Amino acid sequence: MMDRREFLKTNAKIAAAAAIAGTLQSFPATAQEQKVSTREHNKKPVSLLGFGCMRLPMKNGEVDMELTGSLFDYAIRHGVNYFDTAWPYLGGKSETATGTLLKKYPRESFYLADKCPTWLIESPQDVDRIFDQQLKKCQVEYFDYYLVHALDQGRYENALKQNIHANLLKKKEEGKIKNLGFSFHDTPDVLEKILNNHQWDFVQLQINYVDWSLQDAERQYNLAVQHNLPVIVMEPLRGGNLAVLNENAIKVLKTANPNASAASWGLRYVASLPNVLTVLSGMNVMDHLKDNVSSLTGFRPLTSKEQETLERARQIYMSAGAIPCTGCDYCKDCPMGIRIPSLFAAYNTYKTTDDSKKKDAFNRYYNLATRNNSTPDQCVQCGLCEQHCPQHLPIREKLKEIVALNKEINRV
């Protein structure tokens, strides 16, 4: 696998190539698009920034194809070549949109990643059925990267029972999957078991400077390094939360570097890990895409001084007591229709806003979240949300807290 030296070598080569190209051609700098840095996997370059398709822009309940198309075009023009989608994203609309929009590019010019929804697998045939449907939805003949989706202890047991790994290995032999891996949300012990039990080509982990300690991402990453597996990073910004942080944390970052966005700190933090192959970010606004592209173009790892600054910002951010929800919306099938991420956003807004504006901010978010008449007090404690939450949040407890908070601040 790629070690630091190789990585530096690659970068040096690219820099050299760029320099040569620059001297040979006399076009103005703007005509030559600056490209995102790459890392090698199977001797092929993978862009350090990967396009996550879980949060594509929506319009009237459908994927906004126009905006998504221009985002994709911009990303590809700037060297992004890794696209990551999955069965449940956007209620199944992500795969279709991604496939449709990538169709105009030559198949070998991009890497497409898709995932097997383990929780829907009730018999070995389900794997084939869903896989074939995914190929059709994405309009491709094969997936470059295919993942067993969101493994944790319970799902891994089901995956074992339904023999998912062996089934997918067969597809790899048939050439329908180029690289087989899994995405993971549980403790390092479970990760170790899964890594030891099967042969994998890569692993997808949730790494960011908050989860490095909060969810033991450090041990998870190290396990992947021990197994010599490239790491694909998801949630580098925790669903955009680390791009917003809060006022005081932002102040720390801005003092250190007035030009760098909070998001760029987060991306560079994970990209500084040498075993990281690509960093997935779900970008649905052109400005975010541009910012992320520039953060990882001509990439340079965080210096130790920058690491210290970021650590200070992290501590300030964590002390506010926000719920570490990434807004992935895997809990969207609440039988009572409670919009959990939106309510958590209300709670977090309350926790991170100045005292004078706290109440109004909370109410604004709360009213938006309960527009469908599903208030948190309707929770029947079934716990389906917690089964789906990749962050393993105590959602039911937190909803009770929100009910109490709502009562408290709206009585006063």
Add this chain to the structure above:
Amino acid sequence: MKKKAPFPYELRLTAAILVFIAICLTFSGITFFSPAIEMQFFPALDRKAWGIVFFIVLFTFLFGRFYCSVICPFGILQDIIAFLSRKKSTVDKNRIKTRYAITAIAVTLLLSGHIAVFEILDPYSNFGRVISFFKNPAYITGLVVFCIILFLSIWKKRIFCTSICPVGTILGLCSKFTPNKMRISEKCVRCGRCTTVCPAGCVDPQEKKLDNERCVRCLKCSAVCPLNAVGFMKEQTGSTKFDLSRRNFLTGTFTTAAAVGAGAVLAEHFNVRKQTKTSFQRPICPPGATTPEEFASKCTNCQLCVNVCQGKVIHPKSKDFETVHLQYGTNYCLYECNNCCSVCPTGALSALTLAEKQKRRIAIAQIFQDKCVGCGTCARKCPQGAIKIEKINGKSKAVLSAQYCIGCGACFSACPLPEKAIRVVAVVIQSTAAKGIKER
């Protein structure tokens, strides 16, 4: 004196009786005969079965409103009442304005997503309500409908069909412009027998007129005519021309236009009411509905599901719930039954297979640990194996694995405590549960 009834009339009568019996049998739970219900015009329109709708429209255009006398159970019911009341008919007014206004409002509302008027006036659904009442006198809506139709059909036989029924009006428009009309020929001596038997009041031998728009094709006129002077025939010189006087045409058009406007206003009113309605109790809809709102927008409250439900757990719409809904108590939704969704003619319930229905989550159980005594009755009763008895702080308690729960209510009915330790709450949108655990 009495003429032997001709073959077409007897065929029509036999067919009508057979269809009527088939529909009654379906309502009593023998779903083998449900094709008779799938033929119903408005439910077919509601579930977008365009093939059936097109067939009925085309058939009506070619031969007239046979639908009303053979397929429609409400029409046949009126014929039965009229037969028993033995009253003679007279020529009736042609209430163009009334029926066009009603239908235009109904259609406008339907197109803007409100089923309201059709729900109240659809003949098949009204028949369903009547039969529901006779099976279970608690469902009082059926009694109201029955009294009204009893009064109307004793008073003027098929006045509902010719002046009120939106389905009849639509089909009437289909048969109005057909070349293949029933007519009165020159042979007619104006004896008037046809008028006395015509349930629609649309035969007028004095004027030699037969209004094909209102005629329900009962064929009684041709059956009683001693000279065979009435029936399907080519236009003859001397016979009446198709009568669409300029005035009638204008009245019809104006009424329709005005009613469309009124319908649009009503639709707006319904929209506003829907939006401003903030607190409501969510009904548990039968399996196959998605959301209560969507269900309500398609269900005509015909109560067929209420009647075929083996668990007797489905109830018609009531004061508390604006749609057909499930009420758990001693009854619950039986695991091995998918009658409701397999018979629903309107598409309000999609036709789930038994296996699909067994995984359909229509509600979800909530166990109150503080009340539960851990007896395990619910766990034994749960068809999905969703409940286990576990030790919590040293005490046995029922614990729910929500991913298996389909909200059938078996646990609730099983709970022996007078103050149940379980409640079953409707979901906002029906979803698929995990396949139940077999080993129990």
